[in-house]
Amino acid sequence: MEKKTTPYLPSELITEILLRLPVKYLIRFKTVCKSWFTLISNPNFANSNFQLAATQTRRVLSISAIPRQIRSIDFQALLNNHSASPNPNLSIPIPHFYLQIRGSCRGFIFLNCAIYNLIWNPSTGFCKKLPLSDVNYNFANTRYLYGFGYDQSKDDYLLVSLSYNDSRVGDHSSHLQIFSIRDNTWKQIEDPPSRYKSDYNFSKVGLFFNGAIHWFLYRRYSSVNVIVAFDLMERKLLEMLLPDAFIPYLADLDLWVFGEFLSLCAIRNGIVEIWVMREYKVHSSWTKTLVFPIGAVPYFSPIYSTKNGDIIGTIGGTGLVKYNGQGRLLGHCSYCEDPRGSQVIMYTESLLSLPDDNKQV
Amino acid sequence: MASSSSNLISLKTSDGTVFKVERALAKTMKTVQAIIEEADANIYMIPIHNVFSHHMDMIIDYYKLSVAGKSKEFSVEKLDNDELKDFLLAVHYLNMEDLFEVLTQAVADRLEKKSVGYVRKYFGIENDFTPEEYAAIRKKNDWAFKGDDIEPEEDEEKQEE
Numbered sequence: 001m002e003k004k005t006t007p008y009l010p011s012e013l014i015t016e017i018l019l020r021l022p023v024k025y026l027i028r029f030k031t032v033c034k035s036w037f038t039l040i041s042n043p044n045f046a047n048s049n050f051q052l053a054a055t056q057t058r059r060v061l062s063i064s065a066i067p068r069q070i071r072s073i074d075f076q077a078l079l080n081n082h083s084a085s086p087n088p089n090l091s092i093p094i095p096h097f098y099l100q101i102r103g104s105c106r107g108f109i110f111l112n113c114a115i116y117n118l119i120w121n122p123s124t125g126f127c128k129k130l131p132l133s134d135v136n137y138n139f140a141n142t143r144y145l146y147g148f149g150y151d152q153s154k155d156d157y158l159l160v161s162l163s164y165n166d167s168r169v170g171d172h173s174s175h176l177q178i179f180s181i182r183d184n185t186w187k188q189i190e191d192p193p194s195r196y197k198s199d200y201n202f203s204k205v206g207l208f209f210n211g212a213i214h215w216f217l218y219r220r221y222s223s224v225n226v227i228v229a230f231d232l233m234e235r236k237l238l239e240m241l242l243p244d245a246f247i248p249y250l251a252d253l254d255l256w257v258f259g260e261f262l263s264l265c266a267i268r269n270g271i272v273e274i275w276v277m278r279e280y281k282v283h284s285s286w287t288k289t290l291v292f293p294i295g296a297v298p299y300f301s302p303i304y305s306t307k308n309g310d311i312i313g314t315i316g317g318t319g320l321v322k323y324n325g326q327g328r329l330l331g332h333c334s335y336c337e338d339p340r341g342s343q344v345i346m347y348t349e350s351l352l353s354l355p356d357d358n359k360q361v
Numbered sequence: 362m363a364s365s366s367s368n369l370i371s372l373k374t375s376d377g378t379v380f381k382v383e384r385a386l387a388k389t390m391k392t393v394q395a396i397i398e399e400a401d402a403n404i405y406m407i408p409i410h411n412v413f414s415h416h417m418d419m420i421i422d423y424y425k426l427s428v429a430g431k432s433k434e435f436s437v438e439k440l441d442n443d444e445l446k447d448f449l450l451a452v453h454y455l456n457m458e459d460l461f462e463v464l465t466q467a468v469a470d471r472l473e474k475k476s477v478g479y480v481r482k483y484f485g486i487e488n489d490f491t492p493e494e495y496a497a498i499r500k501k502n503d504w505a506f507k508g509d510d511i512e513p514e515e516d517e518e519k520q521e522e
Contacts, residue, residue: 007446008485013453013465020469027505031477031498034489072504088504125501 015039019049022057023107023123023349046351050106057349058304061109061122062317062335063099064342070099071335072122075304075312075346079322079331087335090122094129101343103148103159105208107350110148110159117159119181123349133161133177133186141167145198147206147213151232155355157181158232160206160213164197172197172220176230176237181354192237195220196228203301205345206230207255209262210280216253227255227264243275243286256302258289259309265302270295272327274302274311292327303346317341370397371406378414379406386424391456409455416451423460432459437467442483445471474509 009017018026018040026049030037039045050056060073073087092099094113102117103110111118117130147160159179165172174196176189196217198204206213212229219226219239225248227240242248242264251268264275264286272294279285294300299316306312309325318341319334336342370387372380387393396407423435437445449464472480481488490498499506 007443007450009446009450013449014484016461016465017468017472020466021473024505025473025475027502028477029472029480030502031490031495032480032484032488033486036486037498088507090504 011035015045019045019052021049023049023351024057026351027123040351043353046353050350050352058346059122059349060303060314060320060344060346061101061104062342062344063101064317064336064338065098065340068099069342073320073335075320076306078333078335079312079320081331081333092118092120092127094118094127099343101205101345102146103205103208103213104345104347105148105150105157107348107352108148108157108354109345109347110146112146117179119157119354121350121352122347124351124353126353128354130159130179131186133179141165141170143198145204145206145215145217147208147215147230149206149208149211149213149232151180152211153233154180154182156183157354160230160232162196162206162215162228162230164195166197178235182356189235189237192228194239196226201252203254207257207262209257214255214262216255225253227262238281240277240281241283243283243288245288246273246275246286254301256304258302258305258311263289263302267294267300272300290325290327292323297321299341303344314344317344372412372417373406373408374412374414374417375410376413378417380414380417380421382421386421389424389457389459391458392454411454412451416448419448420452420455420457420460423463427459432463435463437464442471477506 018029018036021029026040030040058075060075062071062073063069070090070092071087072090078087092111097113097115100112101109102112107121107123109120109122111120115132117132118127119130120127142163143166145162147162148157149160150157158181161177162174163177164174172195173191174194175191177186178189179186197220198215198217202216206215211233212231214227214229217226217228218224225242227242228237229240230237246264246266248266251266251273254265256263256265258274258276262277262280266273266275270293272290272292273288274290276287276289277285278287297315300313300321302311302313304312310330311323311325313321313323315321315332318336318339319332321332322330324330368384369381370384370393372382372387372393374380387397393407393409397404419437423432426432426435437448440448445464445468449461449468452460452464472483480486488495
């Protein structure tokens with residue numbers, strides 16, 4: 001059957017095909033023609049593309065300090081030795097202050113550069129400056145924890161800042177502030193009843209999961225380790241206790257998402273213990289899922305689990321490791337030459353734009 | 362065996378072949394289903410335009426695999442790009458949800474990692490950007506054009522016309 005002309009596909013078919021492409025290629029194919037540029041730039045298209053879970057690609061953002069280098073790493077390809085996949089250096093149009101990563105959500109990264117906050121979508125290049133919270137930064141002993149998440153009920157993104165006074169005397173209340181993208185302002189949330197503090201080895205960046213931001217904290221005076229979750233829809237704080245059978249003493253603790261579940265990863269004396277909360281908020285559903293030796297791997301932090309249950313983690317922001325569901329090491333690689341390591345966070349590629357927003361830096 | 366057995370539906374393709382298919386398979390074709398529901402109970406034969414017998418062969422293959430719970434084994438690898446597009450058009454016409462999903466994803470998979478020039482040729486699209494406009498967009502998102510073992514854009518641009 002000889003065909004002289006190639007079959008012509010109507011535009012609704014082309015849209016259906018494009019919706020199933022990963023973000024990187026959608027950005028590339030914006031240059032195919034003007035109508036594709038318009039289609040791919042359309043926020044509705046971005047939303048539909050994001051909802052198609054099959055196309056969601058995750059990357060690791062790595063920021064090293066001096067010299068400042070921002071890299072986006074295709075960690076799955078790197079671990080599978082697909083060296084053809086590039087890990088490009090990205091740039092943000094802001095001055096060379098120290099950049100601090102404070103969260104990631106739906107393709108956006110929450111960054112701080114000393115004099116202002118930023119929301120940045122590394123895939124589209126969109127970047128927006130946001131004000132700092134007006135909590136008084138002059139107290140030398142004030143400590144901060146951060147979070148970034150999405151309130152589905154309002155189609156709004158929230159920056160969250162939890163602060164407390166670390167000195168031995170004085171007011172030990174914890175203070176919670178949120179910044180809503182839609183309201184474009186910082187708001188104080190009623191002080192939580194408990195007094196919390198963090199520890200040097202707890203992550204300062206909260207985990208966004210199930211519509212809430214989660215941190216590890218101590219309840220002061222009782223020295224009990226808890227997971228504190230700030231629900232972005234209810235705008236309320238709640239506590240979740242660690243598993244009864246778990247002993248936090250001297251362990252490095254991490255929160256992450258294992259499959260579909262909130263998971264606790266504890267490392268002590270070279271042994272990794274992974275617990276999973278099979279039913280969110282249900283204390284009795286904590287289940288010890290995996291225990292395996294990690295040896296001398298420093299600063300292991302799990303970030304992602306694959307469909308087969310493999311566990312991928314960063315090591316001190318200089319490299320990545322992959323273990324299978326039984327704890328056997330499958331591979332490792334390094335992506336950062338700076339021995340001081342880098343700040344890392346995992347993000348999902350998206351074409352999404354912020355609600356009601358056209359302003360950029 | 363009566364020819365108007367209510368378990369089989371007769372479909373006639375563009376190239377004149379008649380396929381007798383199970384009602385359950387015809388149900389997956391929303392276009393056909395609409396015709397059946399609108400017409401009298403004794404519809405004899407349903408013509409399906411834009412669908413050729415080789416398309417029906419593949420549709421029946423897919424149906425048999427999905428009934429056996431093996432729809433993941435269905436592959437369109439052996440089809441060249443034009444044949445795949447043609448098949449997609451047929452399935453689109455018949456309005457078959459699952460198979461449409463499979464085929465649009467198959468086309469998307471073939472476009473992944475390709476150059477802009479390749480994609481234009483694939484869809485028969487003309488470039489309506491000026492070189493300056495193209496360069497400006499490209500510069501802003503240069504990372505999206507790298508890797509994938511191709512150094513595409515410059516060469517493709519020179520080769521076109």
